[in-house]
Amino acid sequence: MALDFLKVAQKFCASVSALAISFTFSVSVSAHPGGHDRIMTLNEQIAHEPKNAYLVIKRAQELIQEEQNFVPAKADLDKARSLGATESTSHEYNFVMGLYHQYQAQHPTAIEFFKRCVGLDSNHLQCYRAWAESALATGDQQTAIGVLSNFIKSSESSQTDDYFHLAQLLEKDKKPDLALKYLDQAQARFGALPHFEKYAIRLETSQQNFTKALERHLALKPFFGKTPQWQYEHGVLFEKLGDPAQAKLFYEQALATLGNKNKKKNKASATLQQEIKAKLASLKN
Amino acid sequence: MLNNSPLRSLTTIAMLAMGVVMTGCEKLPRGPYLQNPTTDSIVVKWRTDGEVIGQVAYGLSENNLSEVTSGGDATENHEILIDGLQADTTYYYQVQSGDSTGEIHSFTTPHEAGDATPFRVWLIGDSGTADENAAAVRDAFYEFNGGPQTDLWLMLGDNAYTFGTDSEYQKAMFDMYPETLSTTPLYSTIGNHEVMTTGGQPYFDIFTLPVDGEAGGIPSGTEAYYSFDYGNVHFICLDSEKASRAVNGAMYTWLETDLQANTQDWTVVFFHQPPYSKGSHDSDAGIEFHIRDMRENFTPIFDQYGVDFVFSGHSHSYERSYPVVGHTGKSNTFEESMKVDSGDGREDGDGAYEKMYSQVQDSGVIYTVAGSSGKISNGSLDHPVHYISLKELGSVVLDFDGDRVDAQFISPGQAVNDYYTVQKF
Structure with a gap:
């Protein structure tokens, strides 16, 4: 995220006064080839409402996330602070201050600001995610997992992606059972999610839980049981369970589906066909 | 399908007149x-x-x-x-x-999934200016289409400038397209301006999008990315803004699952930030990491599963590619061999692009940047993946008719500035 030359540039530019920075910024952004229209629009809006702290914070966020242009971003954040925090801006100020440090790999400082942000707005989805990212960047997987799992438990704003991301962190942390728990919890909350089930099948398989993997795969049948891919994967699971007869049945079914001239094929069928034929050949051996 | 016919124009005039004379309506x-x-x-x-x-x-x-x-x-x-x-x-x-x-x-209501009855789709991108440009693009389509009603309508993000707030949506969408909104089902993908307000909350409040596969496709559990069927076409909306764009992320995993289950004749993908552009956003620029992610991580799976069309906005221009495969790098890595067809796709030119149902993988994806429905901006407009690049206001019309698709770029002044046909066998 952070680039060394940007750090150098920041140190160099830090000696320049805030006023000069603001002037330089407005000129450089206006001259930016091709646009970054949001920043230009924000420039115009701030020119009309120079005391609107929210606009200034938003511009800082854009400068950080879209351009990694930290010097004018910091000038904006300082300006926002001098304008005085209000109920509607103080959590955003802390969030963007956190981003300012996060994008420069100053994660412990970033985390302090993210903590302040969620202290003011306990539903700030982006902030929880950013906090977890910074925790991960410092190697603190436990905190990252804790932040995301607490968010999922406490907030209605959490989404399917948060569960998925948490499960990935738990998998990395060698806690596949806990990862499976969150994958299932998400489906209990949001309804059947075949991509979550696929991930769960992979986790079950990696733990040699082939019976459970097969049960989960069967749950996918209503969604794509007629596809050769599903039939093939079902055969693979039967083979892993030590049931070559059933495996053969599903491999042959997949081949038949692929060979159906009346069906318009929907995926890389040649590769799949080769894989299935190889599986069938190995079963004969 | 609502055809471009005198009858349709008369119907439109009658409907507009009815609206004027109806008094007492709230x-x-x-x-x-x-x-x-759904059906x-x-x-x-x-x-x-x-x-x-x-x-x-x-x-x-x-x-x-x-x-x-x-x-x-x-x-x-x-x-x-x-x-x-x-x-x-x-x-x-x-x-x-x-x-x-x-x-x-x-x-x-939509046709049953798999039904090849003709239908029309209107696509607009970066339309959120709420000004005379957006109105001119809208009116050009209405004139071309014979009225404001069509079968399906897709918005490609940045639907309301600057922050995607509720009041900005009022001006840029609800006040701009009332006749189309009341008659034509609308889907949208989230743009970078939408996410500037509380992570896109006004957008998610305004739109009700399929999360459970209720209109076909695999449930995503989120309105940020989803899919649906309309007749013999599968539409997939991705989120190039907030969702993880990683290959092992939730959105990619869902997409792969959805594409594996897809058996429709045509597949259309849409998301805001275009993989290839030399418009107001340069897809080669280092800071365009959303664009880079979509190109590097997602275009290979489009190739693998035979996606036919990808539509985006973000750059305020019109850029339309040849059918291409395997281009994941910067523009200087593009090679002629990546073009599946190097013609213009026009029946009165080099001929329609042709695809085989039996040869889906690497059959060529046509990428379109259609981000000029509200404004146009500068750019070199010379990305080699594109057959045509225009700094023109306009919107895209797709006409699906069984094994054939006709695409047109409609600009104010009744100008059809690009057109091509794809035929499947």
Whole structure:
């Protein structure tokens, strides 16, 4: 995220006064080839409402996330602070201050600001995610997992992606059972999610839980049981369970589906066909 | 399909006239507008000035709105699901808010999945300027189309500048396209401007999008990315803004699952930030990491599963590619061999692009940047993946007709500035 030359540039530019920075910024952004229209629009809006702290914070966020242009971003954040925090801006100020440090790999400082942000707005989805990212960047997987799992438990704003991301962190942390728990919890909350089930099948398989993997795969049948891919994967699971007869049945079914001239094929069928034929050949051996 | 015919124009004029002479109809501050259509249901949304109980009366004739669905508690923001409908059928409806009644509008339900009956799609990108440019693009389409109603409407993000707030949406969408909103089901993908307000909350409040595969496709569990079927076409909306764009992320995993299950004749993908552009955003630029992610991580899976079309906005220009495969790098890594067809795709030129149903993988994806429905901006407009690059206001019309698709880029002044055909065998 952070680039060394940007750090150098920041140190160099830090000696320049805030006023000069603001002037330089407005000129450089206006001259930016091709646009970054949001920043230009924000420039115009701030020119009309120079005391609107929210606009200034938003511009800082854009400068950080879209351009990694930290010097004018910091000038904006300082300006926002001098304008005085209000109920509607103080959590955003802390969030963007956190981003300012996060994008420069100053994660412990970033985390302090993210903590302040969620202290003011306990539903700030982006902030929880950013906090977890910074925790991960410092190697603190436990905190990252804790932040995301607490968010999922406490907030209605959490989404399917948060569960998925948490499960990935738990998998990395060698806690596949806990990862499976969150994958299932998400489906209990949001309804059947075949991509979550696929991930769960992979986790079950990696733990040699082939019976459970097969049960989960069967749950996918209503969604794509007629596809050769599903039939093939079902055969693979039967083979892993030590049931070559059933495996053969599903491999042959997949081949038949692929060979159906009346069906318009929907995926890389040649590769799949080769894989299935190889599986069938190995079963004969 | 609503054809571009004199009859259609007359119908439009009659409908507009009816709206003028109908007195006593409530003027709603917002809507009605149509969301999440399936072959047997549709969601009608609208806003009232105060909290009242809403209901929708509907039927097969505008003189007989015999069915009524009520909304429950009093509210300002009404959202009513009408179900028990028939596929490919025109219904008339009227929203009722407390004691007030609205105008009578109509909509047509989608064809059954797999049904190859012709239909039209209107696509607009970066339309959120709420100014004369957006109006000119809108009017050019209405003129071309013979009226504001079509079968399906897609917005490619940045639908309301600058922050995607509710009030900006009012001006840029609800006040700009009221006739189309009340007659044509609308889907959208989220743009970078939408996410500037509380992570896109106004966008998610305004739109009701399929999360459970209710209109076909695999459930995503989120309105940020989703899919649906319309006739013999599978549409996939991705989120190039907030979702993880990693290959092992939730969105990618869902997409792969969805594409594996897809058996429709055509596949259309849409998301905001384009993989290839030399418009107001340069897809080669280091800071364009959303664009880079979409190109490097997602275009290979489009190739693998035979996606036919990818539509985006973000750059305020029109850029349309050849059918291409395997291009994941910067523009200077593009090679002629990556073009599946190096022609113009025009029947009166080099001939239509041709694809085989039996040869899906690497059959060529046509990428279109259609981000000039509200404004145009500078750029070198010379990305080699593109057959044509234009700094012109406009919108895209797709006409699906069984094994054939005709695409046109319509600019103000009735100019068809690009057109091509794809034929499948």
